[in-house]
Amino acid sequence: MAGTSEFSPQTLQTLSGLRFSAATAAFQIEGARTLGGRGRSIWDDFVDDPGNVLDSSTADPGPDSYHRSAEDVELLAGLGVDRYRFSISWVRIIPDGKQGTKPNAVGLDYYERLVDELLAAGVRPEATLYHWDLPSSLEATGGWLNRDTVHRFGEYVEAVANRLGDRVHHWYTINEPASTSLQGYALGELAPGRTMLFDALPSVHHQLLAHGTAATILREHGAQQVGAAINHSLILPETDAEADHAAAAILDLIYNRLFADPLLLGEYPDLDALGVQMPIYDGDMELISTPCDVYGFNYYNPTTVRGVDDGPLPFEMVPTPQAATTGFGPLWPIRPDTLRDFLIDMGTRYGVRLPPIVISENGASFPEPEICTEPIRDDERIAYLHDHLVAVAETVDAGVRVDGYTVWSLLDNFEWAHGYTQRFGLVHVNMETGQRTPKSSYEWYRDLIASVRA
Secondary structure: OOOHHHOOHHHHHHHOOOEEEEEOOHHHHOOOOOOOOOOOEHHHHHHHOOOOOOOOOOOOOOOOHHHHHHHHHHHHHHHOOOEEEEEOOHHHHOOOOOOOOOOOHHHHHHHHHHHHHHHHOOOEEEEEEEOOOOEHHHHOOOHHHOOHHHHHHHHHHHHHHHHHOOOOOEEEEEEOHHHHHHHHHHOOOOOOOOOOHHHHOHHHHHHHHHHHHHHHHHHHOOOOEEEEEEEEOOEEEOOOOHHHHHHHHHHHHHHHHHHHHHHHHOOOOOOHHHOOOOOOOOOHHHHHOOOOOOEEEEEOOOEEEEEOOOOOOOEEEEOOOOOOEOOOOOOOEOOHHHHHHHHHHHHHHHHHHOOOEEEEEEOOOOOOOOOOOOOOOOHHHHHHHHHHHHHHHHHHHOOOOEEEEEEEOOEOOOOHHHOOOOOOOOEEEOOOOOOEEEOHHHHHHHHHHHHHHO
16 A cells, blocks of 8 residues: 655655645535525436436435535545645535526525634635536526526626635636536536537636636635636547647647646637637626636546547547456556646746646546445555655756645535446545545545644
């Protein structure tokens, strides 16, 4: 088992400059889908449609953090993390998502209690405003393909900031817009389950506008740290064949640069080859590229692609040669070096326009029992986290500023279309009873944080 003693003194010294966090998301851990005045989101619709979720589970009760937040805060305090990255459910605050709807006091009360519990425990709250729970009513009018959704998001953000802005000073605006656009609107693998292929890309623009809108509102309420949490993947060609390199370039364009370029450079990369034109209005790019305090960087694995001549897309994803894999199988390879390489390339590509990076998600799922009678020894997860932290340290030593590292996830949770078949947590959760049992990785992460703070 990789332990803190297996880090070199230089690596531990480098890691001592980081803030350490753990993360969750509202829909994945809260349960209580029909309680407290909560409305319906696109994920309620997706999981209630038979066949969409691998094990037919429904995210309720799951970890039931709506009722057990005090236990989660105690676990965070036990870890010694600096911060807790959690998300606020849009439909707990504006249940129908519509203009003029009075904010739901019960939902705001819940998050206020959570924030106060965190502060009392010495853990800084780090709230994410959008982690995929778009109100169903807004999806019915176009969702993220409709510019009006940006305005509705702004009203929701205003309601949250009015209640929590005096105590929450660190915010993420939107989470993983690439997943929403590419898997949710283009391929139908995630909510809202549309299959629009490249016609889905205008949803990128509206999510990025929502980020800029939220950042402006949060600043007005005294926010000290604002950023988006963008998921990235280093794209690798399967071979040196020209077709594979061309395929890798296209996927890199739509998965990475389509998000980083407008945020950091104020412009989109050339999309002419895809036949896509973004619905840009005057002032949009200035709003999207409003300088942020951090660049939230979610990273799990690289992606290897092969060029194809026929089919709906000019590439297909294939296993990464000679790479171990996580519980998700061959398309989730373990290559920590690609995290380092991607971050160093970002530093070179964007230079002074790149704000300090925070690794806002990094973690791995491995097969584990649904019920445990003693703590699980999850050596594979420990090795994954250890090796990715080494990659982060190498990145910092190469001159790229990284200010924080966040493990996904504090708890085993509802893993979207995979239901409860994948477990990412430092803490095992019995989904029938809600019982929490820290794993070996919890103890390892706790000891790491203590060692770099010593």
